[in-house]
Amino acid sequence: MKTVLALETSCDETAVAVLRRRDDRSGNELLASEVASQVAAHEKFGGVVPEVASRNHLMYAPPLLDRAMSSAKIDLSNVDAFAATSGPGLASSLMIGASIAKGLAIGFGKPYLAINHLEGHLLSPFFDDTDGDEQVRPNVSLIVSGGHTMLVRVHALSDYNVVGRTVDDAAGEAFDKVAKMLG
Known part of the structure; x- marks a missing residue:
């Protein structure tokens, strides 16, 4: 697997990133990272409202996806796998990211990767593994x-x-x- 498009919708931020493994296996290259915050949408409620969060994910994800692909300078057909946060998080928000990523994976005949939110935090220090040691x-x-x-x-x-x-x-x-x- 070389290029992965990932969506993060576990709570109140919508994020789309494109990551590519370098050809010489010397680490990873972040081709694009787009984030939309929902702080203003939840501020008047004094906290995150799950229904508001999931509706905003539906609104923000398509333009973020377009911007990420444009920034990465690749076409969706060149993505090797599609990923989304699988939990923990707000159920309705997680369903949005997973549905988009699964739909793209099915549509392009590529793998879908369910990513545990906490495991993502644990593995982030190894994001740019430049010594090739995986x-x-x-x-x-x-x-x-x-x-x-x-x-x-x-x-x-x-x-x-x-x-x-x-x-x-x-x-x-x-x-x-x-x-x-x-x-």
Whole structure:
């Protein structure tokens, strides 16, 4: 697999990216990355409203897809696989990205890749693996987001242990609540 088009719609941002593995296998090249924020749409509600988020994904995804393909200077027929976030996240938002990516995969006869949102965070340090070693090195990672706070021991690709996690609010959610109270 050489070129992947990926959609991220797990919560309230819509993102489309095109990634290509370099021919000499010396790492990855980000050909395009387009993001649309929904902060303004949710601000009046004091937080993310799932139905508003999914409707905005439907509105933002097509133009982002067009911009990403234009930036990448390739045609959809040149994409080797289509990917989307499969979870965790807001169910209705996840369905939008998955439906678009699956539809493109079926339409172009290419593979569909379901990507775990948290695994994406864990593997992001290996995005530009310039030494050609394609191995995920053992490490301890901290994920801090609006929905998750966890310490994870990474042994290898798809081999992880959660060492600890918050049991009530995630750190990011606590920051959001305090910011809301402070105005």
